[in-house]
Amino acid sequence: MSSVPEGDLARRAASGDQEAFAEIVRLHQQAVFNVAYRYFGNVKDAEDAAQDAFVRAYQFFDRFDVNRPLAPWLKRITVNVCLNIINADKPTASLDDDLPPPKDPKPGPEAQTATRQRERRMRAEIVGLPPRYRAVIELRHFQELSYTEIASALKRSQSDIKSDLFRARKLLAERLIDLKHETSD
Amino acid sequence: MKHLTDNTLNEYLDHTSDERSRKSVKDHLNGCDACQTKLEELGKIFAELQIVPEVALKHDLTPGIMTRLNLETPVRIWTRTFAAQAGVASGVLYWLASQLIPFVKIPQVSLSKAVFELQSWFAQLLTIQVSLPTWQIPDIASLLPKFNYQAPTINLPFSTVHVISLTVTVIFLWVVANFILLRSRPQVQR
Numbered sequence A: 001m002s003s004v005p006e007g008d009l010a011r012r013a014a015s016g017d018q019e020a021f022a023e024i025v026r027l028h029q030q031a032v033f034n035v036a037y038r039y040f041g042n043v044k045d046a047e048d049a050a051q052d053a054f055v056r057a058y059q060f061f062d063r064f065d066v067n068r069p070l071a072p073w074l075k076r077i078t079v080n081v082c083l084n085i086i087n088a089d090k091p092t093a094s095l096d097d098d099l100p101p102p103k104d105p106k107p108g109p110e111a112q113t114a115t116r117q118r119e120r121r122m123r124a125e126i127v128g129l130p131p132r133y134r135a136v137i138e139l140r141h142f143q144e145l146s147y148t149e150i151a152s153a154l155k156r157s158q159s160d161i162k163s164d165l166f167r168a169r170k171l172l173a174e175r176l177i178d179l180k181h182e183t184s185d
Numbered sequence B: 001m002k003h004l005t006d007n008t009l010n011e012y013l014d015h016t017s018d019e020r021s022r023k024s025v026k027d028h029l030n031g032c033d034a035c036q037t038k039l040e041e042l043g044k045i046f047a048e049l050q051i052v053p054e055v056a057l058k059h060d061l062t063p064g065i066m067t068r069l070n071l072e073t074p075v076r077i078w079t080r081t082f083a084a085q086a087g088v089a090s091g092v093l094y095w096l097a098s099q100l101i102p103f104v105k106i107p108q109v110s111l112s113k114a115v116f117e118l119q120s121w122f123a124q125l126l127t128i129q130v131s132l133p134t135w136q137i138p139d140i141a142s143l144l145p146k147f148n149y150q151a152p153t154i155n156l157p158f159s160t161v162h163v164i165s166l167t168v169t170v171i172f173l174w175v176v177a178n179f180i181l182l183r184s185r186p187q188v189q190r
C-alpha cells in the first residue's frame, strides 16, 4: 500500500505533519474500526469511536514511541475510547441486523451462511457483556496482550484484570451452553 | 483430590503459568475427567472467539477525521517563538513607556470640586419641570456638568517630521506583524 516505512510516517506525524497522519489513518482505520465494531456491534457507533480514537491518538502522539509499531498502540487507545463512550452514558445502538461483510470473504455460500450465523451469535454475546468485560476480552483474545499489558493499558491492577477476564469467559461459556440447549430443543 | 481452580485453568490456557505448574496441571488433567471437561468447555470459548472475522469498512474515515483534527485540536499559542516575540515586544513597550512618562504632565484635579459639580447636576435634573400642554425640549446642554477638565500634555518638542516618521514606522510594523501572523499558521498541540 505505502512504500514509506511506518517509523518515518510516525516521526513526521509526531512533528505535526497532517499528511503523514492522514496516511496513518488510511493504513490503520480498518483495524481500529474492527476493535470498535467488536465492542459496539453496530457500524454507526463503531465509526464514531474509530474517529474519536484517531483524534485522541493525534492529540497524544508525543507520548508514542515512534520506534514501536503503531497498530497495537492505536488499538489500545480504541479500547479506552470505547470504554469512555460507555462510561459517559452516551446512548449506543444495539447489534446490527445485517453484519458488514468480512474483510476477507471465504469461498463457498453454504459454509458462509453457517459461519455467519455463528459469527453473529458470538458478536451478540460479546456486545452483551458488561463494558469492562468486553474490554478485557478484546485486549486478551483479539489483541493478544499479556495480563500485565492489559493492566497497564486499562490502568488497573493485574488481579482485577484476571478476575474480569475469567468471569467474562465464564459468562460467555454459560451463554453458549444455553444457546446449544435452545437450538437442540 | 483437590480439583483445579478456574484461575488455574484460565492461566493454563493463557500460557501464563510456569513450566512446573503446567506440568502439575497436566498430571492432574490426565487423571481427572471433571477438570478435563471443564478445560474443554473453557477452550471452546477461545475457539469461538477465533471465528469472529474482521469486517470490511464501508467508507474511508480519513476525511472526517482530518476535519475533526483541525476543529478539535486545541491550538497551542504559547509556543517558544511566540513567547520570545512577546518578551521582546513587552521589553520595547516598557522602554518606550519609561522614556515617555517623565514628560507627561497630569493636571491637578480637585476631587471635592468634581463631586460638588456632579451633585448640583443631579439637583438640576430633579428640578426639570415638564409642562404638558406646551411641550418644550429642556435645554440639555445647560444641564450637563461643567468640568474644568484638562487633558494631560506631553512636553515634548514634537515636529511634523517626528509625527510623520512615527506614523510610517507604526504602519510598517503593523504590516510586517500581520504578514508574519498570516504566513505561519499556529502550531497545533499534540
Ligand SMILES: [Zn+2]
Residues within 6 Å of the ligand: B002, B003, B004, B028, B032, B033, B034, B035, B036
Ligand atoms: Zn480435577
